[in-house]
Amino acid sequence: MSEVVERLRHVLPPEALVTDHDRMQSYRYDRAMFCPAGEPLAVVLARETAHVQAAVRVAAEYGVPIVPQGARSGLSGAANALDGCIVVSLEKMDKILRIEDVDRYVVTQPGVYNAVLSRAVAEHGLFYPPDPSSWEFCSIGGNLSTNSGGLCCVKYGVTTDYVLGLEVVLADGRVLRTGRKTVKGVAGYDLTKLLVGSEGTLGIITEATLALRPQTARPRTMAALFDSGVTAGEAIIEIIRSGVSLSLLEIMDRTTIAAVNDYKRMDLPTEAAAMLIAQSDAGGEAGAADIATVAKLCREHGAIECIEADDEAEGELLLEARRSALLALDELGTTMIDDVCVPRSRLADFIGATEKIATDLDITIGVLGHAGDGNMHPTVVFDAQDPEQARRAQVAFDKVMEVGLELGGTITGEHGVGVLKRDWLRQEIGPVAESVHRAIKAALDPKNLLNPGKVVT
């Protein structure tokens, strides 16, 4: 094995290689701490595409697995190390290379954090919509690899909708360029969108060209309180049925709100069972009309109170509360966050079923999510030191996915499969799709070196 390290030392500059056991520990896990992770042989801190190529070529030569890694903010263990692997971290490839105003795209390295990129393009009057709650600590490379969503998906779509082209290191070390710099293009297979969301199993993304939009108008934000999660879910269905165009429509239940209040020292109302947060960025009268429509619909469908944010800062505070929900719940115990997306017409049913699972199993589940998309994140909170509780937590976690599938949904709306949901993936997509996954994996990575055992097994 030290032969592999010797070889890496030979082809990489010293600052790009970590082999110290203690230092490597922090590269073992993403945020799926309860998923298994191995001990890497070496960590490559790539500074340029050539470093990634060099590492992949050594891995191919010695048949050693490669685990690509971004900011390790993933929630499904896709970036967790494997025993004897080479971790290829992209965190040092963190430069924004170009922002084009008229053509509205940005060329970026993968290590740039989502919020850093968003702010940089905002200075050009442009807008990069995908905004995971983790935007301050997740990288664009990870967003691409998991096809991240976020809060404003309900209006603007997810990461894949913004990817024009990629530079990717293939399993044999060659560099593939996919896509284009134009708005449209159909020259050949859509390799770009095949690679987005493939969680590092088909190639390692070393550069991306991302489409941007003009900046939106000043948003208007409101909250609505409900005395039942199911009622809130029914109100959401009515909001969607109305066709009103919102840039955000989120839900948090009482457990989540209380956790956020503690964590962020906030003073959100805890008397209600559930709170909706809605935002319109239509601007001017249109934005005001949107929010008025939502308030009316909420009142007609059981809201006990509707509060419009006084100004943009207050609106941002509500969003900040929502974004911090998972971190806040993390303070209460070990968390397992579900990521079920159901058809929006089934949202109330899903919330009801989730609450029933929590009651039946006598376990805490914080119900929160991107309600406008039907993408819910029921988060099981438990004491990992208590084996019986841990068992019930796992049962609850699985039952939530089961209900999601029963309601015509998917086991993962935006967090990905990683190691956490491999079995569930099989169940969702069935044997034909599974065999197509394997065929594509074998075509692009015949030696099964790229993040083996993640997504497909």
Add this chain to the structure above:
Amino acid sequence: MSEVVERLRHVLPPEALVTDHDRMQSYRYDRAMFCPAGEPLAVVLARETAHVQAAVRVAAEYGVPIVPQGARSGLSGAANALDGCIVVSLEKMDKILRIEDVDRYVVTQPGVYNAVLSRAVAEHGLFYPPDPSSWEFCSIGGNLSTNSGGLCCVKYGVTTDYVLGLEVVLADGRVLRTGRKTVKGVAGYDLTKLLVGSEGTLGIITEATLALRPQTARPRTMAALFDSGVTAGEAIIEIIRSGVSLSLLEIMDRTTIAAVNDYKRMDLPTEAAAMLIAQSDAGGEAGAADIATVAKLCREHGAIECIEADDEAEGELLLEARRSALLALDELGTTMIDDVCVPRSRLADFIGATEKIATDLDITIGVLGHAGDGNMHPTVVFDAQDPEQARRAQVAFDKVMEVGLELGGTITGEHGVGVLKRDWLRQEIGPVAESVHRAIKAALDPKNLLNPGKVVT
């Protein structure tokens, strides 16, 4: 060979099989009449997925190529028959299976025409945006296979952006289901978007679940006249730079306008060198403000006249004029329509270069296109009986693509590769991407039976 036909007779009902030589002639070509097409052995008029499976299994058994076919409105020869092939036509699978109001999707068979689907969902207050100019005579299956664009892409994106899931018959006759019925989902590789735009080379689409949007507001439409195509291109760049959100931004030059006037007995102004058509569907004051902004920008950047449509009918007439442009040019001679998409900042350069090609080669090129996307359709018009003119036409057609690539564009924004642009595809994507295409093709169609020789060679 008659053994194959015998076998097809055995596994298919009589109405699903055509073997009469004369009747088969109409199934040989799509609209790329100047591309080669072979003589099919049989045409299968599939009524259900099982018919497609049966045909594919016979093809696999005997090693006979399969050419999937929709409404044959394609422009690149992707649906042209091959000698000794089985054509599998999806035109009889023309039912809309389900429209869901709250979840906003439609489940449809592939043979449904785009306009039929659009009108059906409009009755539910919903909107299916992809709107190729050929919408009255192109099928959803073809739209999926080529990832069609259209007029409102500039605001709403292209076909792939609306595909939630597919049912696909694979090369071995198995049925693959991809995707989901939810807004978001990242369960496994994005097989859906890999299949969209693959022109029948990876599988045959037999059903699709398509996302819908709420219907838009009543549109406002305007036209602006310019005395030079390049000036019009510069105005477009300024319109885009302004960030104004238009639902349509098209261009037609004098040649095209004159052809449309003749073809549709219209009275569009022919004194100008180029006409822009802009539309906003923002509704109310916002829509009026958008159109006012565009008019102001056009006037500031060289427009000789700006005319707002009096009402929706007049606006629709302008769109109808634009949609009929290719059919109108077809009346003037044989046409070869380019489909270059350039970064929008290079639009004026591209128009100038196209005009120069026409002048240098002394050939007619009608310049038209989806200006707001940078997706232009310069259409070479020539007398196919005149070999010298036909030669110059081909040179012009190729030179337009060459310029497109030089300007950082793509050889096809929405029409696809088919047989027409295989060599150009290789040039655009390069050898690494080409080998990845081949690997994926071999993974999904190891015997090379599905539309062989189209897209990848």
